[in-house]
Amino acid sequence: MTTTAPLIKLNNGLEIPAIGLGTWQSPHDQVIEAVSYALKEGGYRHIDCAYAYGNEAAVGEGIKQSGVPRSEIWLTSKVWTTYLNRVEECLDETLANLGTDYLDLLLIHWPVHLNPNGNHKFFPTLPNGVRDVVHDWDLSKTWAEMESLVKKGKLRSIGVSNFSQMKLEEILKSATITPVVNQLELHVYNPQKNLLKFMESKGIKAQAYSPLGSTNSPLMKDDVVVSIAEKKGVEPSTVLLAYLLAKGIIVLPKSVTPARIAGNLSKPLSITLDAEELEKLDTLAENGKQQRFIKPPWPVVLGFEDWI
Numbered sequence: 001m002t003t004t005a006p007l008i009k010l011n012n013g014l015e016i017p018a019i020g021l022g023t024w025q026s027p028h029d030q031v032i033e034a035v036s037y038a039l040k041e042g043g044y045r046h047i048d049c050a051y052a053y054g055n056e057a058a059v060g061e062g063i064k065q066s067g068v069p070r071s072e073i074w075l076t077s078k079v080w081t082t083y084l085n086r087v088e089e090c091l092d093e094t095l096a097n098l099g100t101d102y103l104d105l106l107l108i109h110w111p112v113h114l115n116p117n118g119n120h121k122f123f124p125t126l127p128n129g130v131r132d133v134v135h136d137w138d139l140s141k142t143w144a145e146m147e148s149l150v151k152k153g154k155l156r157s158i159g160v161s162n163f164s165q166m167k168l169e170e171i172l173k174s175a176t177i178t179p180v181v182n183q184l185e186l187h188v189y190n191p192q193k194n195l196l197k198f199m200e201s202k203g204i205k206a207q208a209y210s211p212l213g214s215t216n217s218p219l220m221k222d223d224v225v226v227s228i229a230e231k232k233g234v235e236p237s238t239v240l241l242a243y244l245l246a247k248g249i250i251v252l253p254k255s256v257t258p259a260r261i262a263g264n265l266s267k268p269l270s271i272t273l274d275a276e277e278l279e280k281l282d283t284l285a286e287n288g289k290q291q292r293f294i295k296p297p298w299p300v301v302l303g304f305e306d307w308i
């Protein structure tokens with residue numbers, strides 16, 4: 001029988017599969033196949049998308065080709081930052097692309113509003129080349145629109161992505177719905193422990209993006225990761241995902257390679273890291289290996305401990 005991911009309960013009572021398929025940088029032709037395979041044969045019931053990835057229509061085609069009913073799938077997307085003043089417009093395009101009339105979860109992709117009337121639909125810049133940001137935008141306004149879309153029935157849950165404690169506090173002060181998740185770059189080199197503690201105190205679950213360290217990852221060559229993998233007779237990727245799952249973090253590994261897609265779900269669930277192994281992995285960052293791989297040039301203070 002195909003393995004399926006365990007479910008994690010969110011603060012609104014809904015349950016999300018702990019492993020979802022990432023789709024960033026997945027080319028159109030390959031992502032149709034990847035999504036269809038993940039759902040039909042890989043045991044996946046959770047797909048992570050974003051309007052800005054530009055491939056949602058292909059993801060939607062993959063869902064259709066899989067034959068798996070929409071009601072069985074947890075579908076997340078993200079509103080891009082040029083749309084923080086018109087979330088519904090972005091969401092409606094996402095829904096049309098994906099071929100559905102609701103999302104299980106919509107996230108604010110980054111806590112920065114880019115100029116909706118700038119020189120580019122996604123990445124407007126100033127004449128000096130710096131990203132064209134609306135510096136006085138109040139994120140609470142975006143959050144209020146997200147809340148209204150839940151009431152309207154287009155969204156089952158709402159959350160955020162790339163929010164530091166400082167940015168979370170900006171929306172929590174007036175929120176009537178607490179974000180269910182904060183999707184962050186989380187892996188052995190970037191564990192963000194203090195932020196995760198703050199989120200736990202508010203009932204906000206963590207989702208790990210780039211859990212394998214993204215494209216051409218150095219994490220899979222880390223000597224501690226490799227030695228644990230060798231000892232257990234598994235691949236480094238399995239150790240990296242099992243480490244995050246052991247911490248109760250939802251993981252979103254991306255792959256367009258069928259064998260990897262299936263293995264990224266089934267293999268980490270088939271091993272248990274012991275306390276000593278977890279401790280070794282959990283202290284890599286504080287022992288000099290702290291590093292994040294996704295650092296777009298935002299000309300604003302984001303407020304992360306390692307990335308102000």
Ligand SMILES: NC(=O)C1=CN([C@@H]2O[C@H](COP(=O)(O)OP(=O)(O)OC[C@H]3O[C@@H](n4cnc5c(N)ncnc54)[C@H](OP(=O)(O)O)[C@@H]3O)[C@@H](O)[C@H]2O)C=CC1
Pocket residue numbers: 021022023024025048049109161162183184208209210211212213214215216217237252253254255256257260261263264294
């Ligand atoms: N909210 C945000 O701002 C962000 C969200 N995300 C989300 O998180 C997802 C995952 O992050 P992403 O940055 O894509 O990186 P990942 O950490 O998931 O790494 C993806 C890379 O690892 C390769 N890979 C996958 N599985 C294996 C394996 N078992 N063994 C060896 N190599 C493997 C993939 O290759 P191949 O595909 O060729 O198999 C690809 O090159 C994204 O796709 C997206 O959905 C990501 C970044 C930012």
Ligand SMILES: O=C[C@H](O)[C@@H](O)[C@@H](O)[C@H](O)C(=O)O
Pocket residue numbers: 024050052294296297
């Ligand atoms: O989800 C993926 C990432 O956040 C990606 O959308 C951004 O890093 C983007 O390329 C940017 O340059 O701001």
